[in-house]
Each structure stands twice: as structure tokens, then as C-alpha cells.
Amino acid sequence: MKYLKAPFFEIGPKAYMYGKEMLELASAVDEASRKYDVRVILTPQVSDIRLITANTRDILVFAQHMDPIPVGRGLGSVLPEAITDAGAVGVMLNHAECQMTVANLRKAIARARGLDIYSIVCADSLEDARAIAMLAPDIIVAEPSELIGTGQTSGEEYVRATTEAIRGVNPEIRILQAAGIKDANDVYNVIRAGAEATGSTSGIMKAADPCKMAAEMLAAVRQAWDETHATK
Amino acid sequence: MKYLKAPFFEIGPKAYMYGKEMLELASAVDEASRKYDVRVILTPQVSDIRLITANTRDILVFAQHMDPIPVGRGLGSVLPEAITDAGAVGVMLNHAECQMTVANLRKAIARARGLDIYSIVCADSLEDARAIAMLAPDIIVAEPSELIGTGQTSGEEYVRATTEAIRGVNPEIRILQAAGIKDANDVYNVIRAGAEATGSTSGIMKAADPCKMAAEMLAAVRQAWDETHATK
Amino acid sequence: MKYLKAPFFEIGPKAYMYGKEMLELASAVDEASRKYDVRVILTPQVSDIRLITANTRDILVFAQHMDPIPVGRGLGSVLPEAITDAGAVGVMLNHAECQMTVANLRKAIARARGLDIYSIVCADSLEDARAIAMLAPDIIVAEPSELIGTGQTSGEEYVRATTEAIRGVNPEIRILQAAGIKDANDVYNVIRAGAEATGSTSGIMKAADPCKMAAEMLAAVRQAWDETHATK
Amino acid sequence: MKYLKAPFFEIGPKAYMYGKEMLELASAVDEASRKYDVRVILTPQVSDIRLITANTRDILVFAQHMDPIPVGRGLGSVLPEAITDAGAVGVMLNHAECQMTVANLRKAIARARGLDIYSIVCADSLEDARAIAMLAPDIIVAEPSELIGTGQTSGEEYVRATTEAIRGVNPEIRILQAAGIKDANDVYNVIRAGAEATGSTSGIMKAADPCKMAAEMLAAVRQAWDETHATK
Numbered sequence: 070m071k072y073l074k075a076p077f078f079e080i081g082p083k084a085y086m087y088g089k090e091m092l093e094l095a096s097a098v099d100e101a102s103r104k105y106d107v108r109v110i111l112t113p114q115v116s117d118i119r120l121i122t123a124n125t126r127d128i129l130v131f132a133q134h135m136d137p138i139p140v141g142r143g144l145g146s147v148l149p150e151a152i153t154d155a156g157a158v159g160v161m162l163n164h165a166e167c168q169m170t171v172a173n174l175r176k177a178i179a180r181a182r183g184l185d186i187y188s189i190v191c192a193d194s195l196e197d198a199r200a201i202a203m204l205a206p207d208i209i210v211a212e213p214s215e216l217i218g219t220g221q222t223s224g225e226e227y228v229r230a231t232t233e234a235i236r237g238v239n240p241e242i243r244i245l246q247a248a249g250i251k252d253a254n255d256v257y258n259v260i261r262a263g264a265e266a267t268g269s270t271s272g273i274m275k276a277a278d279p280c281k282m283a284a285e286m287l288a289a290v291r292q293a294w295d296e297t298h299a300t301k
Numbered sequence: 302m303k304y305l306k307a308p309f310f311e312i313g314p315k316a317y318m319y320g321k322e323m324l325e326l327a328s329a330v331d332e333a334s335r336k337y338d339v340r341v342i343l344t345p346q347v348s349d350i351r352l353i354t355a356n357t358r359d360i361l362v363f364a365q366h367m368d369p370i371p372v373g374r375g376l377g378s379v380l381p382e383a384i385t386d387a388g389a390v391g392v393m394l395n396h397a398e399c400q401m402t403v404a405n406l407r408k409a410i411a412r413a414r415g416l417d418i419y420s421i422v423c424a425d426s427l428e429d430a431r432a433i434a435m436l437a438p439d440i441i442v443a444e445p446s447e448l449i450g451t452g453q454t455s456g457e458e459y460v461r462a463t464t465e466a467i468r469g470v471n472p473e474i475r476i477l478q479a480a481g482i483k484d485a486n487d488v489y490n491v492i493r494a495g496a497e498a499t500g501s502t503s504g505i506m507k508a509a510d511p512c513k514m515a516a517e518m519l520a521a522v523r524q525a526w527d528e529t530h531a532t533k
Numbered sequence: 534m535k536y537l538k539a540p541f542f543e544i545g546p547k548a549y550m551y552g553k554e555m556l557e558l559a560s561a562v563d564e565a566s567r568k569y570d571v572r573v574i575l576t577p578q579v580s581d582i583r584l585i586t587a588n589t590r591d592i593l594v595f596a597q598h599m600d601p602i603p604v605g606r607g608l609g610s611v612l613p614e615a616i617t618d619a620g621a622v623g624v625m626l627n628h629a630e631c632q633m634t635v636a637n638l639r640k641a642i643a644r645a646r647g648l649d650i651y652s653i654v655c656a657d658s659l660e661d662a663r664a665i666a667m668l669a670p671d672i673i674v675a676e677p678s679e680l681i682g683t684g685q686t687s688g689e690e691y692v693r694a695t696t697e698a699i700r701g702v703n704p705e706i707r708i709l710q711a712a713g714i715k716d717a718n719d720v721y722n723v724i725r726a727g728a729e730a731t732g733s734t735s736g737i738m739k740a741a742d743p744c745k746m747a748a749e750m751l752a753a754v755r756q757a758w759d760e761t762h763a764t765k
Numbered sequence: 766m767k768y769l770k771a772p773f774f775e776i777g778p779k780a781y782m783y784g785k786e787m788l789e790l791a792s793a794v795d796e797a798s799r800k801y802d803v804r805v806i807l808t809p810q811v812s813d814i815r816l817i818t819a820n821t822r823d824i825l826v827f828a829q830h831m832d833p834i835p836v837g838r839g840l841g842s843v844l845p846e847a848i849t850d851a852g853a854v855g856v857m858l859n860h861a862e863c864q865m866t867v868a869n870l871r872k873a874i875a876r877a878r879g880l881d882i883y884s885i886v887c888a889d890s891l892e893d894a895r896a897i898a899m900l901a902p903d904i905i906v907a908e909p910s911e912l913i914g915t916g917q918t919s920g921e922e923y924v925r926a927t928t929e930a931i932r933g934v935n936p937e938i939r940i941l942q943a944a945g946i947k948d949a950n951d952v953y954n955v956i957r958a959g960a961e962a963t964g965s966t967s968g969i970m971k972a973a974d975p976c977k978m979a980a981e982m983l984a985a986v987r988q989a990w991d992e993t994h995a996t997k
Contacts, residue, residue: 395634401635403633426639428668
């Protein structure tokens with residue numbers, strides 16, 4: 070976990086982007102990651118993992134999902150060993166669009182640990198975050214669907230509450246605060262509110278110029294982080 | 302469909318093999334495919350599609366599965382455009398370990414058609430095969446679980462029955478007869494029984510030398526095919 | 534199938550209604566079914582099957598779903614024998630909110646046949662309807678989601694097309710035309726367009742007086758049917 | 766929770782038993798429950814809930830599962846309000862044969878709380894048990910699949926470890942120790958090892974005389990409980 074120092078940022082292409090376009094964004098982000106000294110997690114389509122890892126240097130390529138199965142049967146599944154072989158250094162688990170059962174989530178986190186890759190697990194509520202923290206993933210994404218659209222998401226109060234809840238269970242878990250981040254201003258605000266990490270999907274994927282938007286967001290992470298921590 | 306002429310053979314690595322070992326087998330099969338003039342479909346882990354297509358020439362690389370979604374949301378899914386971008390020329394659908402609903406199967410076959418890639422759909426029974434034939438995939442895998450272990454699988458009678466059933470619905474669909482093919486002898490028998498295609502997973506994956514076993518199976522396809530069709 | 538003569542009507546309470554309120558609607562519908570001589574299929578929550586069958590006489594109580602499992606393991610599943618024991622005389626399968634794999638759908642239709650209960654299977658498109666017809670259920674619900682909201686749904690042309698498609702595969706299958714039926718007028722129009730059956734969920738569930746709305750719909754079925762068939 | 770005092774016992778018929786036979790067993794168990802002063806949870810098929818609750822007095826009838834949906838859409842689902850209307854006073858959640866996602870499990874526990882019914886949640890491992898304890902269900906079934914067949918299951922050491930783990934998170938949660946209980950002797954041993962509750966499925970369902978076997982198990986609960994607690 071040494072390498073994933075704060076602040077960091079997650080870009081989730083879902084099924085919006087692939088191939089050449091994905092590689093272009095990854096390359097631009099790789100450069101911006103160095104420029105602003107912000108660690109970036111990128112979760113491309115599984116078929117693009119090898120392409121991205123072979124052509125970038127500093128971004129952290131994670132799989133969007135994996136199945137906690139051993140080498141063997143399981144047609145149609147994502148084998149943990151196969152994605153690490155392709156260069157993935159982490160895996161996202163339990164996203165709202167790809168939810169997992171309690172037992173499978175626990176097994177997948179253990180598989181990630183066994184392969185020495187990061188696990189980043191999405192939590193749909195404060196209660197879910199506490200339960201997931203008991204399973205000791207490396208990172209929890211606090212993206213409570215109940216708060217989306219309420220305007221409270223990036224508030225100091227909410228960042229404080231989730232941070233306390235997760236830290237109360239396991240202080241080693243890194244916390245990413247993500248909910249409806251649309252532009253660099255949202256990024257700035259959530260980091261200023263105390264977050265050590267945030268991320269975006271549609272804010273970047275639907276931007277007129279995704280490379281430019283991503284770079285602006287990373288710049289905002291850096292600026293907000295420095296302003297927040299300089300005086301401390 | 303011109304390229305996929307009979308006889309052909311499918312190798313399904315499932316989650317048994319990946320990375321370097323997968324590429325070695327793919328390369329050996331690529332060569333044997335040319336030597337015996339037998340078309341070969343290979344379905345590697347999605348993360349290996351690009352690796353295999355970039356390093357082989359004649360084998361047909363198919364995805365193990367894809368989700369019939371449009372470009373956009375869908376974290377954790379396999380986007381059809383992403384696998385074709387990686388070089389896949391086809392997709393397996395509805396395998397017993399990755400079953401699909403009727404509506405999703407129909408949509409996935411239509412997505413494959415729209416992207417001009419092959420669809421190979423598994424049918425768990427004669428009745429399923431007839432229903433699936435109505436959805437007009439390119440290839441149907443007739444692998445009735447009810448017959449596995451009964452010894453009837455590769456018999457002439459069964460090959461004839463399934464062929465008639467599927468052809469009765471749609472004569473353009475290619476048919477792959479697969480059930481418990483363990484070695485070259487099984488391959489020989491099923492092609493001699495009248496099949497135009499067969500395939501194997503564990504017979505190759507669990508062999509002491511998978512490359513050698515695969516080459517022997519392809520040789521058996523060629524021999525059986527020539528003996529069957531020479532005199533006609 | 535003798536008893537399920539045309540015209541007939543399906544009421545789908547989904548999870549909108551249960552217990553006392555469900556029984557009141559069932560009783561009202563039971564009476565209206567006799568008054569207008571229209572067969573009615575009602576699909577209550579599984580926990581209400583026994584309550585409804587014990588307190589009505591002529592309506593046909595179907596389960597909303599069942600799992601094609603044998604007596605034995607399967608916690609949380611709906612055992613076919615358990616719902617027939619409770620009085621169900623049929624089962625709905627493959628509704629858009631409860632979709633089934635090809636193999637499970639085929640097995641469930643076979644289980645229904647083995648227990649001598651009706652199977653009514655939902656088809657999401659014309660193509661799905663043709664494929665499902667190969668599995669020979671008793672009734673197919675032609676409710677193509679692609680046409681919902683297009684205004685073509687209850688048109689003569691569409692009713693004719695689906696009827697021909699299904700009959701072309703298996704002329705014994707009964708066909709229920711359902712898509713966005715909101716009131717008695719919609720019911721009248723779809724039967725006048727040539728349908729032998731239709732149905733409604735939200736049109737009745739969200740009505741100010743569900744019992745009254747259901748009775749009006751059944752009256753509309755009778756009137757449209759008589760006008761359509763009297764002159765023939 | 767006052768009524769569910771220790772010791773208690775759970776009988777899980779899964780899909781083994783239904784209708785008349787289920788009612789006979791329920792009646793016998795109802796009587797044995799009073800005779801031995803042991804609380805009994807019974808989880809019949811959903812279609813039998815109303816039948817059992819109407820004809821028994823002291824057993825606690827739970828649903829095998831429910832979906833955390835509101836009244837409304839959701840064909841094929843088990844509506845919480847519908848099972849409580851039928852008389853269920855609790856619900857089993859997350860059984861190995863009916864696993865739930867983290868978010869759905871949290872919502873279902875909350876729905877049970879809102880309807881003032883018990884939630885009994887299955888945990889597949891010690892780690893799962895700790896995570897689930899954070900969601901504060903009323904009862905946790907500690908049935909670690911990793912220990913099944915190892916002979917440690919009903920040992921004092923294991924009972925102590927799971928009890929400590931769950932109590933460490935939330936001391937209000939009741940704990941049921943279940944794993945391969947086959948007869949009255951197994952029941953006796955696990956209660957003597959310190960458990961406050963246990964249960965059985967196949968031990969009763971596959972017994973030559975299920976009513977007799979269930980009664981013997983309840984007698985063993987009482988005897989073991991009294992011997993364990995008399996001297997304290």
C-alpha cells in the first residue's frame with residue numbers, strides 16, 4: 070500500500086470507452102498523474118488491461134471486477150490470475166452495477182490479498198461501509214446512493230461521518246469519496262472537505278474533451294490537497 | 302461464414318489457462334490448424350484476447366461471453382465493441398456455466414450480427430437447441446447434459462437427431478457436437494458419426510502436454526473427415 | 534386446456550396487493566368472471582395462493598413464478614409441488630421482472646406439464662415469442678417491450694403478426710396480447726383487433742377502485758368479443 | 766426479542782416438504798416445543814406460511830427469504846408485507862442456497878425491523894459473521910462451510926470463537942450454531958459446547974419419522990441446556 074499515497078483519484082470508464090480512445094485517455098492521465106503528483110486508478114474493460122499496462126508507466130490499472138474462483142472451471146468468469154498476468158495491480162469489487170454476495174465479496178478480497186493486488190470495494194450506504202470494513206479491503210468507495218442528489222455528498226459533515234465510521238472499524242482502510250463528481254470544481258470541494266481521494270465516471274466520459282477534463286480534475290485534487298494540508 | 306468451413310474444432314480454456322501458457326497453446330494450435338487444414342475456435346480469458354490475436358494468424362479467437370449492452374454504463378460487463386476491438390471475431394453465449402435469459406441471448410446474437418462477428422450458442426438439450434435455432438445464431442453447440450455419461454453422445458443416431466432438429470428450424474446454422482471429448486479417439490468417432498465440428502476443454506486443459514493433445518485432436522478431425530467424405 | 538376457452542384475461546398483482554385487499558379483488562373478479570363469462574387468470578403473491586383458492590370458485594389462480602427443481606434442497610425457491618398443493622392451477626414464467634435462462638424455462642414448462650398445470654410464458658419480442666413457442670408452453674404473453682409506447686401495440690397489424698408467428702411454430706399455443714392496457718377502452722380495442730386474451734397490472738392496481746376497474750375490463754372483453762365474433 | 770428466549774431451535778424444510786405433511790410436522794413440533802419449553806423457528810415454503818400459522822400456536826413461522834422491495838412492482842418476488850400478513854414473524858436471509866448482495870441484505874434486515882419481525886441471517890465464515898453483525902440482524906446462523914466435515918463444528922472451541930467474534934461486534938445478536946446436525950446426539954453436543962441454539966434440515970427431512978426425530982432433537986436441546994446451566 071506504500072505506493073498508493075494520498076491524494077489519489079479513480080477514473081471508471083465502465084463500458085463507455087475502449088481500445089484506442091481508452092489508451093489515449095490513459096496516456097494523458099499517466100502524464101497528468103506525474104505532473105500533479107496524484108496517484109490515479111483506472112478501471113478499463115478487461116480486454117484492454119494488457120493494452121493499457123503495456124503503454125503507461127504510473128497509473129494503477131485495476132480490473133472492473135473479478136470472480137473469486139480458483140484456476141479451473143468457470144467459463145465466462147474473470148479469473149484473478151488472468152488479470153494480474155495482464156498487468157492489473159488491483160480490482161474493483163461490489164460496484165452498484167456489479168454487486169456481490171457477502172461470501173463472494175469476502176472471498177474476492179482474500180483472493181486479491183493472496184495475489185498481492187489492491188481491492189477497492191464500493192459501499193452503498195454508511196451501514197454497508199461499516200460491514201465491508203470488517204472484511205478489510207484496501208480501499209472503500211463511500212458512495213451512498215441515498216445521498217446522491219441531496220447536495221450533502223461532498224460536504225465536510227458527510228466526509229467526516231464516513232471517515233469516522235470506517236476508521237472506527239479499521240483505521241488502515243483508505244477511503245475514496247465519490248458521488249456525482251461532474252467537474253474540477255466538485256473535485257476541489259470534496260478534497261477540501263477532507264477527503265483523501267475521489268473519482269469520476271460520467272464527468273470524464275461525457276466531457277467534450279475527456280483528456281482535458283481528467284487533467285483539470287487531477288490539478289484540482291493537487292490544489293485542494295495542498296491548500297488543505299499546507300497550513301496544518 | 303465463408304471462412305468457417307467444415308470441419309472445425311473448438312478449444313475452451315475456461316479459467317484453466319491464461320497468459321504465457323495460453324499463448325503457447327494458441328501458437329501450437331495455430332500451426333496445427335494450418336497443417337491439418339482444420340479451422341479452430343479458441344475462447345481465452347477476455348484479458349488474453351488481444352495477446353492471442355496479436356500473435357497468431359489463423360485461429361479464430363472468440364470471447365467466452367459478452368453482455369448485450371450498448372456503449373455506456375455497465376461496470377463489470379463485457380462490452381461487445383471492446384472485445385471486437387481487441388480482435389475477437391466471435392463470441393460464445395449461453396454456456397452451462399454462464400447461462401443467459403431468453404431476451405439477453407436474443408439481444409446478444411443480434412449484437413454479434415451487428416458487429417459482424419460469429420455467435421456460437423450452447424444448447425443444453427434437443428428442445429433448447431430447437432428454441433435457440435429460432436434465434437438464428439451462426440453455430441449451435443449441441444451438448445445435451447442429459448446424455449453426458451450415457452455413451453450415446455457421439456453416436457450416429459444422436460448426431461443425426463440433433464442435426465435434423467436444428468436443420469429443420471434453420472438449415473444455415475452450423476452444428477458443433479461436443480460432450481465429454483477426452484482424446485483424439487473421441488474426436489475421431491464423433492466426426493465419423495457425421496459431425497462437422499467438435500471441441501474439448503478438460504481433455505486438453507488437463508492433458509500432460511496440452512499442445513500435443515490439441516494437435517492430435519486436430520489430426521483426428523482431419524483423418525475422420527477425409528475418411529467420411531472421400532468416398533461420398 | 535379445455536377450461537381455458539377464449540376469451541380470457543390475466544390480472545397480475547405483482548407486489549402491489551396482498552392479503553385482505555387481494556382477496557376482496559379476487560372475490561369481485563370471481564363474480565365478474567361468471568357474469569361476463571370470461572375466464573380470469575390471477576397471479577397473487579405466493580403466500581396468498583392458498584387464501585385465494587380457498588375462497589373463490591371460478592378464477593384460475595397461477596403462481597407468479599416457480600423454480601424447476603425437484604423436491605429436496607433449494608432454500609428460498611418456489612417448489613412446483615408446493616404451489617399446486619396450495620391450489621395453483623398454473624404458473625407464469627419469464628416475466629420481464631423475473632427472467633429465466635433458456636434451460637430453466639424449458640425445465641419449468643416441462644415441470645408444469647408433469648404436474649398438469651398451465652404455463653403462461655412472457656415473450657419480450659416477436660423473436661423471443663417464436664423461440665419460446667418451440668418449448669410448447671400453454672400460453673404465450675406477447676408483450677414486446679420494443680413496441681410499448683409506440684401506439685402499435687394493440688393494433689390489428691401487430692396482433693396479426695404475433696399470432697401468425699406463434700401459430701406458425703405451434704398452433705396449439707394460446708396467445709395473450711398485453712402491453713400497457715390502462716382501462717376498459719384499451720381492453721375493448723385489443724380484443725376488437727383480434728386478440729383472444731389480454732391483461733392488466735397497473736391499470737387495475739393503481740385504479741381508485743380496483744374491483745370496479747377489473748369488472749369494467751371484463752365487461753369490455755365480453756362486448757368486444759361478441760361484436761367481433763357475432764357476425765362471423 | 767423477548768419471546769425468543771434461549772434455548773431455541775430452527776427447522777428448515779427448504780423444498781423437501783410442503784402441504785399436509787408439512788402441517789403434520791409443524792403440529793408435532795408445536796406440541797414438542799411446549800413439552801420441552803424450547804422455542805422453535807420453522808421456515809416452510811412461502812405458499813404454506815398461512816396454513817401453518819393458522820393451525821399452530823407456539824412455533825415461530827419464518828419465511829425462507831424475502832426481497833427488500835417496497836409495495837409495487839416486482840413480479841416473482843416475496844413482498845415483506847405479504848409474508849407478515851400471512852402470519853410470518855420472521856425471515857431467514859442469506860442462506861448459502863439463496864445468497865444476497867451486501868446492499869440487499871442490509872435493506873432486508875431494515876425492512877424486517879420496520880415490520881417488527883425477526884431476521885435470521887446465515888454467515889458462511891467467521892469473517893462473514895463479523896461483517897453481518899455490523900448490520901445488526903436479530904440472529905446470526907454461524908454455519909461456516911469451511912468447517913463442515915472437519916469435526917470441529919460443534920466443538921467448544923469453535924462455539925466460543927464465533928460467539929466471541931459476533932458478541933465483540935454486537936452483544937445483542939442471538940447466535941445459532943448449525944452445521945451438519947444429524948440427530949439428537951449432535952444436538953446435545955452442540956448445546957453442551959455452549960450454544961444457545963441449533964437447528965437441522967436434512968437430519969429431520971430425511972428421517973424415517975420426521976416428527977419423532979424433531980421431538981427427540983428438542984428433548985436433547987432441553988436436556989443439554991439444563992445440564993449446562995443447572996450448575997451455574
